[in-house]
Amino acid sequence: MGSPERDRSMDAVRDEMMSPRPRRGVLAAVEDPARKARSDATAKPECRSCIPSLFRGDVCRGGRRRLSSTSWASSPGRAVLTLKPRARVRPRRERTGMNLQTLVDDLAEDLGRSVVINDAQYRPIVSSAQGEEIDELRARGLLGRATPPRERAYLESIHLSSAKRPQTVNLDRFGARERLAVPIRSRDALLGVLWLITGGLPPLTSSQFRAVDAAVEIAREYLAAAQDEIPGRSTRDMVLRGLLAPDPIVRRDALSTAVRAYGVSRSSATVVRAVAVGHDTSVVQRASLGRAVESLATATFMFMGEIGAALLFLERSHENTRTDDLIAATAARAGVPLRAIGSAYLTGTDIDVRPVAERAVATAAVAELLPDLGTSLRAEDVGPWLLIADVVSDPNRLQWYSPAAYALIHDADPLRRQTIETLLDHAHQIKVVCEELHIHRTTLYYRLENMPQVVKDAMDDGMKRSALHLGLKLASYWENAGHIQ
Template identity: 30%
Template sequence: MATSAEVQATVDRLGADLGRAVLVEDPQHRPLWWSRQGRIDPTRMRTILEREVHPAAVAVVARLGLAKATGPVRVPAVAEAEMLARWCLPLRTNRDLLGYLWVLDPDQTLIEAELPALVACADLAAAHLAQQRLTGDGRDHRRAALLAQLAAGEDLDAARELIRLEELDPATTVVVTSPPGPGGWDLPGRMKVHLAGATAGAAAGATAGAHAGSEPVRATSGPPLPLAKLHVAVSRARVVLQALRAGATLSRPSWDALGGWHLIVNAPDELAVADVHPGAPALAALDRADLLLTARALLDSGGDVARTAELLHIHRTTLYYRIERIEAVTGVNLKTGAERDDLHLALRLWAYRNAAD
């Protein structure tokens, strides 16, 4: 089977024989191999140097149905896409699209007798890419790249390619956990993605272990989501983990167990903590952190003094002294004050934002 170096050598020979620039790219139009011969246009330069594709050029591929072509297709110059005339040949194995071979032909002088050389080069590149999919290193690398794309934002093409690569059911759904635990596939940012069904036992075990003190709590993204919505699952797992770091007490470490914390994690950035209640930043600004912690513990305990003293491991006399100081700083009566709820929300919002990575 041809190596990547052999494919590159074939692309170089084709470019030299034709006197034209040749490019082989993957289905998402990322460059894989290219020649140095021939004149190029802004679209080709952007693809190779900046790893970007002009949206108008992508639209040309869709408009001409190039992904479904069965042989070389002459593509006319497209001014709005900054494309010179060229030839395109999809790379395929069975029904799977593996990429495209492009040969610039600005003068449109490439003749039919030269087309078999394009086909031969495309076949060699397709065979290499198909074999790479089947090998461990190549498959793992491609999977990681696709997962990173999906974690960054919705990408239907990446989802379809990952489904083909891993031979998944098109209706596959996923759950994300953080920090990473057993099983699943690694994601950037110390996270893991699990196929729904495969993760239920592992997530439950991780949670049980956390309560037993044997493992860290793993935040999960909640109900399974379609693979194309992986970025949503990633976001949900992140906010759950941040809420846990902020001291949220949940029935289980999952997005669908956030309860009132949904209001905290979804608070708009322009909403300042002081807008909810100025007492929270006033406590946070003090040199002593015990008042802030005490106010939060007391309000989280529903004003139960005995429970709060137990949680903080302090004498009730000490707690009563702190309560007096907190009320003096915030102007809130922690027993009967109407602003207790506002201060409570503000303290949670401050803790959540302070717990960001």
């Protein structure tokens, strides 16, 4: 669970947490031969992220997926969409956030089938790459940017627009495969419908249904914002999301409500846990894992949201010492790689959960960068490392902070540094130091007597001795980050 790249600074690790990289397939459009020669002369590789505008003939805006150099047939039924293996384009996702295109791409990858989201008028808003399961009805709907009239009339006749729950739709009469229609609603308003082809495909598993539920929750936020609707969340969910809101006033009000109504306390009985997941974890997988952890029967977790790629949970009690093991097991069942877990508890003076959450995220970053400390850490146990992690400067400046520490890390004899660091770690307890170093007391005194003068001076001065100890730990941090070879 430690970071595979040991050459990153803490800021780099945090940046990675803020920008998980998605994994996706590649879409190719295969046109009928009669039109291919003419289209090849002018077509350019397009990116999959622009599929909605692609049907209107807009220029690709650049991004993750590349299409083969063909154009789409303009007449219904003339195009076939298939998956075509090509080299993946995997640029790092910018920290501007996730969009609906990313959502359907991630969900399609998790489900192993294509995904389409329509608006309330049965017009496609966004679609994933279309695999081999595509039928003529979907191809015509995507190319025409609307559900054909006859099929739309049928959907209206079965009152799909008033459905409150996922509904199986039999389309045999139209020569099309069975669909699963999942309504996306905000209170009583239908914002859209998420469509999956189910006919002729393996049944969805419970974890896949959980992924669909998570995707619908995320899509509701985007569609509600686009239509100036209020997302249909429960009061509890709104309070929990408010704990990490951008507005500090909203955060404070949310914490007050959580204390009053949901058993949260401003004390060590309430813990914030930051669960840092793998860089390639999709947004749907993260949301699905959040739901799975929240539903654990043996612990009381409340999912607040995310800071970067870290999932944030509020736990009302941390008496269960197996909490982190439960989270790790849940992540393993969901197929989500777990990088590290950091925790921080509330205090009586906290009026805002966000700083506590950020401290938990920083603790997880320390656990990832320094796996020897453990893959699950508490902020109160690694306070000095959090202090060191906040020092942002050039390692060469170590000679400014502590010339003695600088001399030891560049000394040709590594035993000198080991001896001084062990002595400081154990508060000059000679017996303990000798046992730790496996040396005789006389050998220890000999080593100390032969230290560089700058080190001797520092050991005789309280402030310089403290700076030396901190400087050696800072050097260890920088070495793990790859800044000092």
